[in-house]
Amino acid sequence: MEILRVFNNNVVLAKDDDGTEIVLTGRGIGFQGKPGKPIDATKIVRKFVPSDGRDPDHLAQMLAGIEPETVRLVIDALREAGLEELAGNTTVIASLSDHIDNALRRLADDTHITYPLRAEVSNLYPDEFAQGQRLLAAVNTRLAAAGRTTLPDDEATALAMHLVNAGFATGDLSYTYTMTGVIQQMMTIIEATFNIVFDRDSVNVSRFITHVRYLFVRIRQNNQLADEPAPIIHAITQSYPRAMQCAQRIAAILEMRLDANLTQDEIAYLALHIARVSGISE
Template identity: 25%
Template sequence: MKILRVLNNNAVVVHHGDREKIIFGPGIGFQKGKNDPVNQKKIEKIFSMEEETPKFEQLLKTLPIEVIEVGEEIISYAEGVMHLPLSDHIHISIIDHLAFALERIKQGFTIENKLLHEIKALYQEEYSIGVWAIQKIKKDLGVELPEDEAGHIALHLHTAKLQTGSMEETMHRTSLIQELIQIVEDRAGLELADRGMSYHRLVVHLNFALSRAEDGKVFDDMDPEMLELIQTKYEKAYAVAYELADYVKQEAGLPFPLPEIGYIALHIQRILSNQSIS
């Protein structure tokens, strides 16, 4: 395996199989040039992003090596914790994002994440990795990033899971859930993010309800008598749940069947009951 291009001391481009690939390893490009052999013992990662490769090469050439290294360590840590490979594009998205976030902090800007509460509830594992990442950045780079940044990192990691859709789709789903939570908050007169498990359960159920609706799965796991009882005994909660279903139909074109609305009403009723005894 021979080097085609040296990107920096720790990354080189080689011809491997029938395509060009980027190889990472400590010192693998140090004092090396075209056609020099690759030190096999130094190889840590080999991957190809096909049409994305030129953009990644540009990042490797222009960004500080310490930012690239911490980004790669975050990716490796995430793959180890989640026990699955992430898409190759994560090498661009995480490193590019971190460089931008660090530059914003350096310039005195505030990093905010309006979806933080929903991200923490929906993507718990990814968020915990995001927390580890900002601690790692503080230790290695001496830059303290806010908790909001852990949420941003979590979104990138979730999107990089294979077959989970694009960042745009992830953001749209999370934003829609936030809008639904806002409706419940307005009707209940409280901030649900401070309500612990009741909030968490509602967010998770809404996420699954949206997935079922997108997949065209009919959710009818509720006895008709139980549904009727919910409609009469928990009238306010059911009315709010029905309003959520109407909002989803208008904004996303997704139908919630009555049993789904009934279960959502039970989650809302739990929140209303907790409110009455708090």
């Protein structure tokens, strides 16, 4: 392995033996390093391989601004919280480490922020919210053991949002925040259309949100449903005309909010799920 770029004494961008660009961290790994110089393997603590076509320089730059101890803290806490599969995800580790590092800096500066989406996050993403609470507890256990100030309970909301974001394979939380607002808007439109009030904790609502989340993933990946059997789409359209009208209204919202046009297949399946969650029979 050889150095491609030194970001600081603890982070370098390197070329692996197979030519892959990787980010290496370790105390002193970049000290007096220069492009083309071989890596001292004894100084490597962690190796980060950028995934999903992400820019290695961006990842290295992010990690260079984070205390190495924070990265270790996040990886250990993920494992303790039962999120072992995420402990090897470069994007998740980098985004969580960046968030927690900034949260610790805010504590040191006596700066406090609130997360107004706590109710929405706990309602729309109960699994990730529970995971965020476990992750925060694991982080705080380690901070307390080191004699450091622990993070406030509100941080569970932010951690949960990062875990939701992991499903979109992106380090940018803006899409997840947008998705949260759009889901709330969708639920409001359905309630107004059918003159109902949802029990947001019901199984039916949970199933609907799950479908919508998968829809967002397909939109994000440019992989919308488009080749479904025509008789099925026709049957849905004919069986649920009001739900189709509602789905078309929502599709218009998605076009504005996400800059994405839904296929007719996606609109039909959305209508089917709207009919189910609304308990209508047309």
